[in-house]
Amino acid sequence: MTQLFKPELVCPAGTPASLRTAVEAGADAVYCGFQGPTNARNFPGLNFTRDEMITAVDWAHQRGAKVLSAINSFPTAGRTQIWKDAIDDAVSIGVDAAIIADIGMADYMHKSHPDHRMHLSVQAGASSPEAINFYCERFDIKRVVLPRILTVAEIKKVHDEIPCEIEAFVFGNIGMMAEGRCALTNYVTGLSTNMDGVCSPANFVNYEEDENLNLTTRLGEFAIDCISCNENAGYPTICKGRYNTVHKQEYYAFEEPISLNLTALLPDLMKAGVTALKIEGRQRSRAYVRSVVSEFRGAVDAYSEGKYPDISNLLALTEGQKETQGAFRSKTWR
Amino acid sequence: MTSDNFSSDNRSINGNGANNLSRFLPPLPVFILQPLLNHIVKTVARRHPELFARLGDSCKKRYLIDPYNLPIFLLLQPDPDHPQLRIYNRGRNVPYDVFISGTFKTLLRMIDGQTDSDALFFNRQLKVTGNSEAVVALRNALDNMDATLAQDVASCFGPLSKPVRLLIDRIIKPGKTTL
Numbered sequence: 001m002t003q004l005f006k007p008e009l010v011c012p013a014g015t016p017a018s019l020r021t022a023v024e025a026g027a028d029a030v031y032c033g034f035q036g037p038t039n040a041r042n043f044p045g046l047n048f049t050r051d052e053m054i055t056a057v058d059w060a061h062q063r064g065a066k067v068l069s070a071i072n073s074f075p076t077a078g079r080t081q082i083w084k085d086a087i088d089d090a091v092s093i094g095v096d097a098a099i100i101a102d103i104g105m106a107d108y109m110h111k112s113h114p115d116h117r118m119h120l121s122v123q124a125g126a127s128s129p130e131a132i133n134f135y136c137e138r139f140d141i142k143r144v145v146l147p148r149i150l151t152v153a154e155i156k157k158v159h160d161e162i163p164c165e166i167e168a169f170v171f172g173n174i175g176m177m178a179e180g181r182c183a184l185t186n187y188v189t190g191l192s193t194n195m196d197g198v199c200s201p202a203n204f205v206n207y208e209e210d211e212n213l214n215l216t217t218r219l220g221e222f223a224i225d226c227i228s229c230n231e232n233a234g235y236p237t238i239c240k241g242r243y244n245t246v247h248k249q250e251y252y253a254f255e256e257p258i259s260l261n262l263t264a265l266l267p268d269l270m271k272a273g274v275t276a277l278k279i280e281g282r283q284r285s286r287a288y289v290r291s292v293v294s295e296f297r298g299a300v301d302a303y304s305e306g307k308y309p310d311i312s313n314l315l316a317l318t319e320g321q322k323e324t325q326g327a328f329r330s331k332t333w334r
Numbered sequence: 335m336t337s338d339n340f341s342s343d344n345r346s347i348n349g350n351g352a353n354n355l356s357r358f359l360p361p362l363p364v365f366i367l368q369p370l371l372n373h374i375v376k377t378v379a380r381r382h383p384e385l386f387a388r389l390g391d392s393c394k395k396r397y398l399i400d401p402y403n404l405p406i407f408l409l410l411q412p413d414p415d416h417p418q419l420r421i422y423n424r425g426r427n428v429p430y431d432v433f434i435s436g437t438f439k440t441l442l443r444m445i446d447g448q449t450d451s452d453a454l455f456f457n458r459q460l461k462v463t464g465n466s467e468a469v470v471a472l473r474n475a476l477d478n479m480d481a482t483l484a485q486d487v488a489s490c491f492g493p494l495s496k497p498v499r500l501l502i503d504r505i506i507k508p509g510k511t512t513l
Contacts, residue, residue, distance in 0.1 A: 014477075015388075018477065044467050044471035044474065202466040202470040207466070223387060290450065
């Protein structure tokens with residue numbers, strides 16, 4: 001196997017301790033968000049205060065790692081100042097790039113901080129060269145995080161037609177196919193994944209186990225799944241639920257509880273011109289971050305040196321203990 | 335979720351093959367352990383004031399921690415003004431907001447940062463019911479500690495901290511143990 005260009009490994013951090021764990025495990029860059037609705041992982045006890053972000057950026061930079069600030073939710077009318085403040089603070093703190101989803105906030109950042117590096121979030125859902133080129137021309141986007149709907153061959157075609165870098169997800173939770181458009185949580189809870197940063201808000205989630213150890217998962221008043229005692233569980237999200245309908249019983253109407261794992265496709269992604277490989281999971285623990293980042297660090301280094309790494313150790317950390325290559329291998333998925 | 339009553343009589347053995355020693359052990363003299371638990375919870379609270387900021391309103395919740403293969407369970411109230419960790423023999427009715435259950439080894443591995451709690455939940459080694467917001471807040475608050483909770487607990491034993499740490503390491507070592 002020939003040597004390959006070594007891409008940047010972009011890793012998740014929900015807390016300052018996770019950020020340090022990610023860097024120590026081999027992350028080239030870490031993405032994280034401020035507390036509050038400006039990022040898409042607005043969960044209790046998670047994310048960074050301004051002071052924590054200052055310390056974390058300083059700590060990471062001393063070790064040669066970048067920090068990317070996820071400001072990747074969408075402000076509603078009358079609330080834009082919260083997002084503008086987050087952008088101003090991220091720039092002032094010295095993050096290496098801000099990851100932006102909302103087109104208005106992209107415009108704000110381009111005008112207010114024209115010299116600061118901006119990445120286009122996966123939440124923006126820009127998957128065609130035309131859409132990506134629009135963002136590049138209007139807002140000087142330096143990198144696009146591609147939605148998880150393209151095959152590797154399509155990523156190569158996109159790469160050849162755009163002026164900016166490409167970041168691709170390689171591991172972790174897979175959301176709805178039209179990313180940044182999911183309204184399922186909003187329908188049930190009144191809170192929005194995309195505008196409040198909360199997919200399945202924890203205060204609406206309820207688990208009940210019966211005497212036979214069957215686990216019923218609910219979001220608000222809706223039962224999402226009933227998992228029998230010998231089955232693995234998944235996240236309490238509507239898109240991963242199993243439903244009874246007039247057409248089918250107990251079937252996954254949207255997606256299965258399953259995780260993306262592209263370790264086997266890493267050489268193809270590297271050949272396709274992907275600049276950065278992204279690991280999902282800011283809501284996960286430090287133990288997850290340490291394991292996944294270490295595995296991918298080893299795999300990327302091995303592939304880039306023309307070697308074949310052992311890539312069999314990540315299944316235990318996947319949702320539902322199942323993994324997929326999703327649309328990256330074939331459009332026939334789901 | 336409103337409070338509920340907990341009783342070991344209502345619990346059944348999880349079907350994951352763990353040995354349920356609690357069935358065969360007599361009630362423990364838990365009053366002997368209570369002063370030690372008081373010392374542990376106050377020490378952790380003093381060393382990690384940042385825990386309470388991450389917990390937010392969840393610091394007022396009552397977390398029932400159930401190592402279901404032991405004859406005892408714990409009730410944690412991480413109130414910054416009056417943190418409490420109480421130990422009970424099974425059979426006591428104790429109101430709670432959050433119920434966290436697993437083998438002693440699983441729970442110990444979790445608070446020692448050795449394993450991912452989401453993965454434990456996915457494969458059904460960890461059971462969580464009650465106020466999910468409080469569970470998530472506690473998990474994230476503990477996960478932000480540089481030293482793990484298990485390390486802090488071991489350090490509370492003073493001159494015995496090294497043997498206690500070795501004991502913890504022995505219990506959490508991968509492989510079969512009765513705990």
